[in-house]
Amino acid sequence: MSMNTQGRPTSPGEAGEGAHKTFTGNKGLAMEEALLFEIGRTDITGVDLDEPDEFEPELGSLARKDPVELAALSEPEAMRHYVRLSTKNYAIDSGLYPLGSCTMKHNPRLNEKAARLPGFGDIHPLQPLSTVPGAVDLISELGHWLMVLTGMSAVAMSPKAGAHGELCGMMAIKAAHIAAGRDPKIVLVPESAHGTNPATAALLGYQVVAVDAREDGTVDPGEVQARIAEHAGNVAAIMLTNPNTCGIFERDIIEIAAAVHEADAYFYCDGANFNAIVGKAKPGDLGVDAMHINLHKTFSTPHGGGGPGAGPVVLSDRLAPFAPLPFIRAGKDGPVLVETEAGTEGGEKPFGRMTAFHGQMGMFVRALAYMKSHGSDGLKQASEDAVLNANYVRVGLEDLMSLPFGSRWCMHEVLFDDTFLKDTGVSTLDFAKAMIDEGYHPMTMYFPLVVHGAMLIEPTESESRASLDLFVATLRDLVMSAKRGETERFSGAPYLAPRRRLDETRAARKPILKWERPAPQSVQPEAAE
Amino acid sequence: MRYLPLSDSDRADMLARVGVSSVDEIFSDIPEKARIDGLVDLPRRQGEMAVERDLGRMAARNIPASSVPFFVGAGAYKHHVPATVDHLIQRSEFLTSYTPYQPEITQGTLQYLFEFQTQVAELTGMDVANASMYDGSTGTAEAVLMAHRVTRRNKAVLSGGLHPQYRAVVEGLSGLAGDAVESLPADPTGTEDILSRIDDETSCVVVQSPSFYGELIDLKPIADKAHQHGALLIAVFTEVVSLGLVESPGAQGADIVVGEGQSIGNPLTFGGPYVGLFATKQKYIRQMPGRLCGETVDAEGKRGFVLTLSTREQHIRRDKATSNICTNSGLCCLAFTIHMTLLGGTGLSRLARINHANAVKLKKLLAAVPGVEVLNRAYFNEFTLRLPKPAHDVVEALVAKGILGGVPVSRLEPGIAGLENLLVVASTEVNTDEDRAAFAAALKEVLA
Structure with a gap:
């Protein structure tokens, strides 16, 4: 087993699913969560409303004949359902979100x-x-x-x-x-x-x-x-x-x-x-x-x-x-x-x-x-910092990754292509997915279409220098790893996210776009022995 | 500046690392004549307290719905939203996440979208729903374009009961896209003859129920006639709570159902952001606009969710896409689905009964005011009054008495004979008996 400098295992097979099976499928704080239709009930409601007094409806002939078959959760169950779901999301508030062209900057709560x-x-x-x-x-x-x-x-x-x-x-x-x-x-x-x-x-x-x-x-x-x-x-x-x-x-x-x-x-x-x-x-x-x-x-x-x-x-x-x-x-x-x-x-x-x-x-x-918080001076400073941050990332990576248009200044985002991955067996997609294991949301991939295997990084002005330094160091480590031929770190990534790579082909071939009530069982389940 | 982590010394060090003496060097690709020298002519930065005070003053000049007896509807409705909803949608992981293009680390968003799609499909009585449009009006325009793709025709027939601003959105886009639109005249009583307008060139018929005027419309005969001519029925609603009590558009034969979801989970906010609900039949899914979330499995066989059928979408198909929509109403979907989950079918139906009961009570009170005529026969939580004088003046006079008493039709349909005295009035679960009594008393005084 390989270890990193803190003595933690880095080899995916060991740290991944196989490491420690649990009965629930949960892994400590990482909770599995069923669909609300699987845990909810159609005969309850989580909102206290009083039935109106008897009255003569004026709906004409259009009153609904069948009940609305939608499950509800009580308030504590709903709170837990959505809090658990939230923990499966990456967010600006949890880390650097370098999606080029998407501008994932800090969202002030004053707003x-x-x-x-x-x-x-x-x-x-x-x-x-x-x-x-x-x-x-x-x-x-x-x-x-x-x-x-x-x-x-x-x-x-x-x-x-x-x-x-x-x-x-x-x-x-x-x-x-x-x-x-x-x-x-x-x-x-x-x-x-x-x-x-x-x-x-x-x-x-x-x-x-x-x-x-x-x-x-x-x-x-x-x-x-x-x-x-x-x-x-x-x-x-x-x-x-x-x-x-x-x-x-x-x-x-x-x-x-x-x-x-x-x-x-x-x-x-x-x-x-x-x-x-x-x-x-x-x-x-x-x-x-x-x-x-x-x-x-x-x-x-x-x-x-x-x-x-x-x-x-x-x-x-x-x-x-x-x-x-x-x-x-x-x-x-x-x-x-x-x-x-x-x-x-x-x-x-x-x-x-x-x-x-x-x-x-x-x-x-x-x-x-x-805008009022920034003012004319702060807005200008934000643009300058966004551009400075992007160029700082660029100079931190340009010796290892490949700039399709040569070493030149960029604006608020820096575009790399996949030339640096040539002959490593690692694709832009693999590289991006390996970033997930390192705790980063990937950059924008395969866009713009004008360069091969595009990776578009926009750090925004919301990142500190220390945050950029760690990001650059992480990408450098990934590039060196790819060049050393450690393809396993990439090909199966992510190993440590709430889900491994998802089968998008299967999703598109026979689309399942909503939950279907399981067919009622026609046979009695066998009695336990 | 509190939002910017770089210090001046960071900036100086970083500029040196980048190899420039000043940040302006990096901006030197900008033509000189377009560069701003100094600062633009706008106020300088402000602390949190100052901004809060500034915006607070502006907000204080408006009259919030909760502060007065409130009967304004006509496409947006004042409902009570459980406190849980607004807390949960402000979870950082929901609020500050992007579109779930990396499904391994956005299962939270994807699972609630899948649940949202399931809820919308069930409510509308359709096979599939998408992951939302911007709002009901833009969704309606998209539904018309979709019908044109399905039928390979290009003429839409719009009911006179369709919200006038929805109609304007459809007409504007269709007009510039070179498609034909036949809009029927305003139909406050729900008695228009739309069947005779449907022929073999019709791509779709767009009918709203409850209509802009609150009237419930029987969609079945319209669906039958449309289908006989190879056209689609697009059923529109602006009050989603009605689906708890009224026959679903799917059960009445609609081919595409589109509507405004604001009533569930989302505040009024002066008209936006809202959430467009969009559902259709299985056979049309590849012609649908917007994002779709689908179920699949991951590399270990565990269930997971992804955005799917994206070959319909602009980021893949570009000029061959089914729509140009990209950003939709993600967080408003979340508010919708959380509120809907708390309600469940049982709670929604009860909420709908309360709304209807309140509207019936209000109608009785207002119909008893001398000079007032109620136009509706069948309605849900909204109806239309014919007043003895212009509704606009009446509404302003009601404001002076501390009551927000509905929407004058003339605000949306100005200068049309016969509409000037019409007032659209809504009553939801938030109104009390006292509110209704105050409204009726004030109206009586204003009309006296």
Whole structure:
């Protein structure tokens, strides 16, 4: 058995399942937990409610005939069920979460507290506007911060997440083209783009044309001009992420924007990586026409295991008139929330509505609390620290891991490819899974698609130097281990997580998407002997 | 700055290690004309106390639902949420986790999503449910797109009982995507003739029950007619508690069921974040939008859960994906599923009976106010009044009397003759007999 410096066994077979069998399957504090339907009962409830007095229902012919067959748990059982489940999750609060492009930064609890103030959490979207002036003010103030930080002239607050913001921006672009009597059909998307970009363009019936990256991972304005020339008069927009998904700032962005505008097309900027440049540069000065801002990335509203997010979209002068309902107009007695077409004034031509109500208010409160806490100085410092941390990781690893575009500065995230694993028998996936055994969430893998076996690391500004040092040392140890041929550490990893590798092929081949009640047993079980 | 762990000496050492003299060197790829010199024109950093005071002042200018007799619904509902729910969703491991792309260390999220999908499928009476959409309105637009993929047609027929803002979301997206939408006029009484609008070009019929006006709609004849013409029935609801007492849309023949789940587990929060519920038949799962969680086993044969059928999704299929959705409503699903787990079927049905009983009581009280007419025949916890004067003015007059008394239809459907005097009123388990009596008395005074 091999031991590490603290004398703990490191060889997986010994430390894993076989080490010490238990009757329950639990391992000390690591509890197995059944599905709620297996431990709950359909004839109880964990909420004390009194049956109403006898009354004559007025449901017409539509009363439910069968009972709702859903199990309940009493309150103590429910508490235990969900606390046990929670312990099977990795989280920012438990460790460094280097998911590139996802920006897993600290989520301050002040923001949670603010969102739960009754004046924000317990107000209805359709109660009279005269009873919610503070809510309209908050949306207006957040919008102001977003416009100042981006240097843009309007903002659509209602989109519910980044992809929804992309859809909003592209709908505004399409509406603007139609208003100008045109309807070009092509959207240019670099191959390094997030999958949401081409998916969004396709939702609106656009044909997606790829733009190749140059050697250094950035977009060549000449290439953009060539694609525009190829589809002369038929290009609606380019969708470009900046800093891009390789962690590099598109240095020719102004030229690219000019080429796009020259062709009567619009520049949609995917703002997923805006966190790298907040307070350092304004997208409005780069020629951007529309950009969504992921409040759940840049402004730290919690990811919540996959949402909710919020994706306000800032718009240029040219697109501002097409901003969807609802929007806020500055009035002489304060901000006014415009909810319907009938409320619009001259020049306002909303293309429609993205969602019922006014957007992700709960996220707005959190984001504004975050912004006010940082202030203009703190936001700038956060961007600088995020970029510094990423470069610190880069220089700590670049001699052992492989940078696809050579040793150069990166922005808030650093991209490696799998060249350094060549001939080791270890894949990017194996490498990532071995990180789990070391107590780290893996980095983003196999994205962006433009490099082979991509590993995209975004440490964020929330990590201390000591935390980065340990992370770098751990990855160095893993690389050396791979190079020494210790493939077992990787091929079966993770060994120490709540589950070993899961069979995704099986899950997809015959999908089981809900719990099914076991068939009643037709035969008496055999009597115990 | 309290959120930033690096000290100035850390920064200096790290810059030296990176090999630059100042951090601005690293930003030198940014074109010079776009760089910000100094600070943007916004306030400087603030301590926790100052931020709390600032936001507290804004919050204090709003009237919370719990502080007054409250009867506002029309797509979002004031319900009581057990304290356990909000405690559990703030567990760090749920709150600060990402989408479960690494299943070995996110079984917590994945298992509750699997349980959530099971609950939603049972409630709606459908075979399968996804792991949520943003909300009911965006889910409805996605359902229409899905129906177009299934039927290879592109015309949606929208009932006049559909929430006007849901209708606007569908119309906006369909219009710009080049699909056809036929929207029926507002239908406060639930008596529209939608059957005659269904033909061989119809992809789907979208019907909300209880409708925006609170009327329960019999979906069976609509489902039958739709199916005769090869179209799908999309059943929409905005009040999920109704499913505890009303025949499920699945049992009435719906092909896709989509609705708002806010009522279970989630606070009002001025309209979001909420949670879209989305369910369909087994045969359509590969056309579904959104994430799906499925059961499998790990390398040791232990049961576990993963995100599955992701070849439908944007991060794999890009422009061929079934939707562009990525982030969904994970934590709102968790709130939903915890509250639902505490209720169980027994508790949900009881909660639904209380809601219905309260609405019946309120209807009797309000119908007795001179000049008030109730339009509904069958309803759950919400109904529509025709008042003798514009509902908007009445609602404002009620505010002056300390009552939040419903939603004027004209707020969402301005300038339409016949709708100006209509008021949509909801009563849930949070209202007391005193609240209802106060509402009726105030309404009587306002209309006198």
